[in-house]
């Protein structure tokens with residue numbers, strides 16, 4: 534029960550595969566109470582009510598690209614719980630990826646939308662929380678990211694820049710929130726994971742297998758990611774802030790693995 538008595542908001546549970554879904558299940562098992570939030574359209578299409586019943590949570594709609602929605606959500610959370618201890622931002626969307634536009638022929642209106650939903654929303658969330666003084670001291674705010682922010686993965690498209698921006702907001706806002714309220718802000722850089730957002734990336738299956746074979750521990754699952762998130766919401770990680778934390782089975786520090794060497798050797802036979 535490492536989250537006993539802690540209150541929060543979990544964004545981004547669309548269906549049972551979602552990383553946020555696994556975080557909600559585990560946070561509930563560890564004693565947390567929270568509001569579940571997603572975009573209105575996702576609430577209509579997804580199965581979040583099942584999760585809400587299971588975790589005894591309320592669902593509040595919020596399109597994270599809209600100031601008014603964000604204001605209303607934070608007001609609702611504070612009215613219900615008082616100040617919050619944790620928030621998970623588990624949100625990503627790219628219209629250019631959806632429309633399969635190649636990286637060298639992108640639509641800029643779509644790009645603006647991608648950055649707004651996938652990255653600027655993280656700043657919007659933290660700014661709204663700060664203005665409303667909605668976080669308890671030593672609270673924890675987490676975003677989810679992918680290593681394409683730091684290295685080139687051609688099929689990740691404009692989401693690479695969206696994630697670079699997200700990670701940068703975590704560092705910069707983490708400074709300001711740390712100084713003013715002792716709130717910590719981090720991003721977790723997760724292995725490829727079989728979810729709706731994940732499998733939208735071109736060539737995802739090959740991507741997934743390659744990462745699995747490159748990682749000494751193999752790809753980290755959504756369940757394992759949930760465990761890491763819960764540890765970062767707990768009091769055991771109070772001095773971790775402004776970090777981009779790799780949760781990837783060792784992928785990020787592996788130059789090449791014997792498995793991949795073998796695959797390459799075989800393909801040349």
Ligand SMILES: NC(=O)c1ccc[n+]([C@@H]2O[C@H](COP(=O)([O-])OP(=O)(O)OC[C@H]3O[C@@H](n4cnc5c(N)ncnc54)[C@H](O)[C@@H]3O)[C@@H](O)[C@H]2O)c1
Pocket residue numbers: 544545546547548550551552553571572575595596597598622623624625626650677678679722723724725726727728729730731732
């Ligand atoms: N799946 C992967 O391979 C992988 C790897 C590393 C990081 N991530 C990141 O993990 C996070 C969660 O993704 P996931 O893999 O669980 O997929 P997912 O599709 O289950 O979750 C993405 C969520 O974003 C929500 N969303 C989209 N537009 C929104 C808006 N305007 N307002 C509010 N919510 C909106 C969706 O409704 C959905 O619930 C994302 O940030 C993603 O980039 C995923």
